Amino acid sequence: MDESQFLRDFTDNIEGIDAVAVNLDTPLKDIPQWDSMAILTTLAMVDTEYGVQVSGVEIQRARLVRDLMTAVAAKLSK
Amino acid sequence: MAVATISNIRLVGVAACVPKGRRTTADYADLTAEDRAKFTKTTGIEERRVAGPEQCTSDFCCAAAERLLAELQWAKEDIQVLVCVTQTPDYPIPATGILLQHRLGLSKDCMAFDINLGCSGYVYGLMVAASLLQTLGGKKALLLVGDTSTKITHEHDRTAAPLFGDAGTATALTYDPAAPVMRFDLHSDGAGAQAIIIRAGGFRQPLTLDAMQVREVEPGVFRAPVNVELNGVDVFNFGLREVPGTVQAVLTAAQCQIGDVDQFVFHQANRLMNEIIRKKIKVPEEKCPYSLRRFGNTSCSSIPLTLVTECRAALLSSPQRMIFCGFGIGLSWASALVETTAVACPELVEI
16 A cells, blocks of 8 residues: 555545645644545545445444554455 | 336426525535545535425425426316325425415316335336226326435435435326336335334324434444435445346346446436446447436435436437436335437426
8 A cells, every 4th residue: 555645545535634744644633624525525435436435333442543454454355 | 027018108307496595515524624525526415405494395395396287287186196205294294295285276176195115116106096097098298306404304414414415306208108118017025114214203202302303423423213224335335236237137128338328317326336236238338327416415306317317419309219227225226228210308496
């Protein structure tokens, strides 16, 4: 998994996000734009760019941006 | 299921009715101005119609049906089948379809009943009504489809309330041996029952005072167990996962390409989800009408309402080959391929 590509996909997809301040180890709760709409657009991005789906439970469990990436990567390797 | 084929049945009319009451996203105070802008950008919803306290689903279906019957000039005694699809009936019992048989002055020889389905309900109802009419081998059927979802959603549940609008519709079918075949692909998955649910008010969790008690279920989100609970993430994933396949199944069975179809009328869930589905199936934008902006998600009414508000000119002027696709509560999803020629389609009724 190309980590920097995932980070780019993640930040490109969320309007108003500070792409310089956010990295893979940023806690999602520290991103002010991470709300229910951002979750939907992220699900859409993951579906379109990676062809897999992240479940509601996985979204709830994710603490860091990296956790989302790990969830996607785990499905890609299956 | 394998794609089903129904011969001898023609869709000859569609009408829709909405309440005059409007509510705009801009006025929804449970979201901040910034969130409202984001909400509209993501869902495509700017305005919804909201039934008054005295208005029921049956009122909208009845007004749509009366308008349609007047335009078609049908003899009421020829209507042998009335199928009503709703999750917001007038009463827990008896069925709203039977109340409508009487209100519309239909014959006592007409069979009438309800189907409890939401967003997939139009396609399910169409298949049931068409199958019954084919079995009876004659005359006419009315499909009355509608919901007042605003009445079962808590106003201060910002995860659901700003999505839903109210409407009722009527669709007319006739027995006609010269009719082109209709094709249907219907599915269900009860494993997803929790994704959209009202937990209390049935018999698993009876109606009690406690069930009506409003709780703050997460910060700033309020609802009672008698209100709709919507898991947006699960529904979103479900739509992306299942919808493209059912549309493709119907196209394949009909040996049709995307280019052979004039309109793809999808349930109006939210714009982001519908657009991803559209792009997955590779349907061009101009073949995919939206009524979301002005009416929101109108549950089972969304397909016929979109036909009336967005496709009326095309339906009136030329033959149309259309794909209908509904998906949502159950979970349940369904597609149909329907061809029309001269369709009665009165202007949108407002009451």
